[in-house]
Amino acid sequence: MNLDKLRGLYVITDDLLTPNATLLEQVTESLKGGAKIVQLRDKVSSLDEIKQKAIELESLCQEYDAIFVLNDKVELAIELGLSALHIGKSDHHRVKEIRKNFSGYLGVSCYGDISLAKSMQEVGVDYVAFGSFYTSPTKPNANIVDLNILSKARAELNIPVCAIGGISKDNIDEVMEHKPDMISLVSDIWKCEDIKEKSKFYTKFYEE
Numbered sequence: 001m002n003l004d005k006l007r008g009l010y011v012i013t014d015d016l017l018t019p020n021a022t023l024l025e026q027v028t029e030s031l032k033g034g035a036k037i038v039q040l041r042d043k044v045s046s047l048d049e050i051k052q053k054a055i056e057l058e059s060l061c062q063e064y065d066a067i068f069v070l071n072d073k074v075e076l077a078i079e080l081g082l083s084a085l086h087i088g089k090s091d092h093h094r095v096k097e098i099r100k101n102f103s104g105y106l107g108v109s110c111y112g113d114i115s116l117a118k119s120m121q122e123v124g125v126d127y128v129a130f131g132s133f134y135t136s137p138t139k140p141n142a143n144i145v146d147l148n149i150l151s152k153a154r155a156e157l158n159i160p161v162c163a164i165g166g167i168s169k170d171n172i173d174e175v176m177e178h179k180p181d182m183i184s185l186v187s188d189i190w191k192c193e194d195i196k197e198k199s200k201f202y203t204k205f206y207e208e
Helices: 023-032 047-063 074-080 089-101 114-122 148-156 172-176 195-206
Strands: 008-012 037-040 067-071 084-087 105-111 127-130 161-164 182-185
Touching (some): 008 161, 008 195, 023 037, 023 047, 023 195, 037 047, 047 067, 047 074, 067 074, 074 084, 105 114, 114 127, 114 148, 127 148, 127 182, 148 161, 172 182, 182 195
Parallel strands (some): 008 037, 008 182, 067 084, 084 105, 105 127, 127 161, 161 182
């Protein structure tokens, strides 16, 4: 498992902002702009529809040497042998079992909890995500986490760290002061007029 690939712009789809009709086109534009990780977060489609999208997005990401991540659908990710899976608190208790059965990259939301992140690292996850750091249009009720947790996590963990939640061009500079391995975007990518150019803007923060 090459953890060095877990670095850069991490875009997450949205049921409203990336509708089925334009999903692949929008993701393609982001990949052209340099997105390195693409997560399918789908809370409304049927399992069969999600399966079809996952197969298409996995193939698309491979074309661009990017990582495709499926959100939450553990059994489907295992069945399809996908590149990556991301889980939240509802599946934290299953991480050991998931790790035994899933050979791709495994990411976990740790919100604002470093001790949780450490325990997740111990049972074999490949990256942890912290946030929300700002009010997020897609998760308006999320608790706001102090940005300093990113620096703390980088110092205390041996796996990549992802920042998520309300990140935009207005606050990206202060986020990057804490050097997260990945920055995760939803609204600020999909709501803009030029997805490719906006993706390039964020990708530049990771160019050596």
